Amino acid sequence: MGDNRKQRYVLQVHVGSYSRLYEALSIEAEKNTTAREIVDCICEKLALTDGTDVYELAEVIGNQGGQDCKERRIGPNECPIALKLLWPKKGDKGTLAGGHVDYKFCLRRKWMGNLWPLSMTDTNDSQLIRDYFLRFLYQPRNSEYPDLCQLPDLTEQTLLDNLKARFEKNHIYTYVGSILIAVNPFTFYPIYNPKYVQLYQNRRLGDLPPHIFAIADAAYQSMLRKRTNQCIVISGESGSGKTESTNLLLHHLTALSQKGTHGTGVEQTILGAGPVLEAFGNAKTKFNNNSSRFGKFIQVNYKENGAVHGALVQKYLLEKSRIVSQVKSERNYHVFYYLLDGLSTEDKDKLYLTKPQDYFYLNQSKCYTLEGVDERHEFFRLTQSMEMVGFSRQKQFLCFSVLSAVLHLGNVQFSKKSTYHSDETVMIKNPEVVTIISKLLNVKEETLTAALTCKRTKAAKGEMLVINYKLPDAIATRDAMAKCLYGVLFDWIVMQVNHALLSKKDTRDHKGNSIGVLDIFGFEDFGDHNNFEQFCINYANERLQYYFNSHVFKYEQEEYQREGISWRNIDFNDNTECLGLIEDKPDGLLYLLDDQCNFPCGSNETILQKFKYHHNSNPLFEVPPCRGSAFTIKHYAGKVKYQIRDFREKNLDLMRPDIVAVLKVSKMAFVRELVCSDPLALFRWHILKAFFKAYFHFTKLREISKMKR
Structure with a gap:
């Protein structure tokens, strides 16, 4: 893993109407060359005397129709080469994931003050872009309704028909009062460039066609007006576009703040950290x-004047069970496959790594690859992203050592100690694997072996008892150690991202308000494979549905009745x-479950019996x-069967003290750092806590609004 900071790259910048001779200029630069330096070079070549006072670079994403869909202005101190190295790789047909076909850099005039240059005749725009803008701006309101509350006959069928009619005309957004419905087109439409950013600035919700920027x-x-914190909840089923919607919201929330330059840095850090969080937190289902x-x-934190003042990322309910088992046609987390395909032969030898088929935690589902994904390139993107948010090459390698240890833990096998039928205790069948793990984590082999095969507990008189594990207990301990390692590594990665998001220019305590964006799991039903995670996720979505019902139907109809407005009651x-x-x-x-968890003799079977009894x-x-x-x-979305x-x-979900004790005596400072921050923390209900934080905030705002009327 050598350092390539001094390597020279060729950067192509599209200059548009700023040159009659060139469509684009090629600039040679290093990874740490800033956007300001590149703009100065372009201005010198094109004889543009104003330089960086007037011009800047923009990162532009295009779609299959050749339309510029999304644009982000690049701060003068950002490094375009480092950004380019994070771009997805084009496939055989020249397309990228999500329907994108092109990433490029363009020369742009700077925004003056708080206004963007909005012109229907912008020479940088093609006629195609201008026509699309006009079609978007003047959507018909008589044949299709931009707000479902305007439907003259509101039924499930008319609602679906209206959404379908709008979708077929490329109008993917529809309001339900102050709630936005987004239908995923699995491609980018050209409705996220600076024209639309300005269009929705300081406009009342509903004045313009539905758009995520309006939210x-x-x-x-x-x-700014109420001086209170705000929250936006994004919910939907898997594949509905929640993550992309989150990125679009952050793009607009940081673009709105033009009173400082830190907004650009916040968005870039979050987007730059994207490949890291995706690699460690995303998987094929x-x-x-x-x-x-x-x-x-x-x-996203704001100062009192509305300028961005840093940001904070919190993660909830990482699906740890996926680390040790996956069902057919699913995979473990992406990072394992990237690692095995992308590491050099030398580094793989150092980490004792081979191929995915050799690891129990990866070969249970027999699914090793993703169609259209170059996992070697994804590993390269991952390392560039880690570097961008502050992971040194040494820290990256330490992370990979922990990942290798997790994979090898899955290969630890057990066998009975003796042939006596009554003796069910086990020993490690392949001690050479434990030797590898001990080297990767820098712990004593004897200590690790003991932790995997027995547990120590104090007797009444303070004596230490050693209880040898039976096979199920040994396997559970092995898997618990793997989940513990991966879980604390993910927590540490999120912490590093948060350090990168802190405002370095102003380290004083934050004074002002914030806007939170909650990207929450949608309702899930995996047939015969629904477990505790789906139970928590679906409960949170039941709560969200309750808020939706109350906000859209119940409260609105009660208000109409109080004001004497003629209204036909809608059943929901x-x-x-x-x-x-x-x-x-x-x-x-939930209370019956907690009760059985606190009961020493409680089990999954007794939990089910209690459920059934009551x-x-x-x-x-x-x-x-x-x-x-x-x-x-029987949920609002249908029946779901859960395996107890x-x-x-x-x-x-305790981090078991015996496992923590092994990792705390590691001679590797990095491993000790992972587990010593809060070794006995109880990680449970995180997703519910996040949801209720948003839910009760909404309820409070509703009560305040009703009191003012």
């Missing part, structure tokens, strides 16, 4: 080749009873008639 602007203006398997809350599916089944005291499923007559709760450890809940296996263990 961002409404939150920003409300924060049956429904989505790049599914986010964790929730995240991104808080009230999910209050389903929420009661899950959360009511003292017999809700809710057998509840029409929303079922236990399948055939023998099996499962139960079914591991509910108790995942609800506790």
Whole structure:
């Protein structure tokens, strides 16, 4: 993993109408060459006397139709070569993931003051772009409705027909009052460039056609006007475009702040960290080749004058079970496959790595590759992204050492110590694998072997008892160590991203308000493979649905009735009873689950028995008639069957003290750093905490609004 900072690269910059001779200029630069230096070079070549006082670079993304869809102005101290190295690789047909076909740099005039140059005759725009802008701006309101609340006959069918009609005309956004519905077109439309950024600046929601920028602007203006924190919740099923919507919101939220330059840095750090968070937190599922398997809350902080003052990323409910097992047609986290395909032969030898088929944690599903993905290039993007957010080459290699240890842990096998039928205790069958793990983590081999095969506990008189594991206990301990290592590594990575997001120019305490963007899992149903994670995710979505029902139907109709407005009452599916089944005291499923977790003799079987005893007559709760450890809940989105296996263990989700003790005595400072920050922290319900934070904030704002009327 050599240093390539001094390597020379050729950067192509499209200059458009600023030159009659050149469509684009090729500039030779290093990775740490700044945008200011490149603009100075271009201005000198084109004899543009104003230089960096007037001109700047923009990173532009185009689609299959040759349209410039999204544009981000690059700060003068950003490094374009480093940005270019993060671009996805073009496939055999010249296309990129998500329908993009082109990333490029363009020379642009700077924005003056708080205004963007908005002109229908911008010479940098093609006629195609100008026509699209006009079609977007003047959408028909009589044949299709931009706000579903305007439908004269509101039924499920008319709602779907309206969404379909708009989608077929490339109008992917539709309002429901102050809520925005986005239908994923799996391509980029040219509606995210600076024209649209300015168009939605300081405009009332509903004045213009529906757009995600309008939601961002409404939150920003409300924060400035009311001096209160704001929150935007993004929810949808897997593959619906939540992550891209999050990026678009952040793009607009940082672009709105023109009173300082840190906004550009915040967005670039978040986008630059994208390949890192995706590699470690995304995986292939049956429904989505790049599914986010964790929730995240991104808080953008603003000064009192509206300028960006840093940001914060929080992650919730990383799907740790995926680290040790995957079902058919699914994969482990991307980073493992990138690592095995992208590392040099020399580095793979240092980390004792071979190919995916050789590791139990990767070969259970027999799915090793993704169509159209060059995993060697993705590894290169990952290392560039890690470098951009502050990971030194040494830190990167230490991260890869931990990942290698996780893979080798899965290959540890156990066998019975003796042939006696009554002796079920085990020993390690392949000690050479433990030798490799001990070298990777820099722990004593004897200590690691003992932790995997037995546990120590204090007796009543203070004596230390050694209890040898049986096979199920040994496997559970091995998997727990792998999940612990990966979990603390992911936490550490998020912490490094947050360090990079801190404002270096102003280290004083933040005074002002913030806008939070919660990217939450959508409703999930994986057939016979729904577990504790899906239970938590679907409960959060039940809460979100309840807020939606209350906000769109219940409160609005109550207000119409109070004001004497003629209104035909609309029936809606009230999910209050389903929420009661899950959360009511003292017999809700969550409380029964907690009760059994606190009971020493509790088990997954006793949890299911308690569920059945208290809710057998509840029409929303079922236990399948055939023998099996499962139960079914009738959610607002349909029936979902949950497997009770591991509910108790995942609800506790403790970092086991015996495992932490092994890692804390590592001679490698990095491993000790990973586990010593909070070794016995209880990581549970994070996604629910994030959701309720947003939910109760919405409720409070609603109450304040009602009091002012």
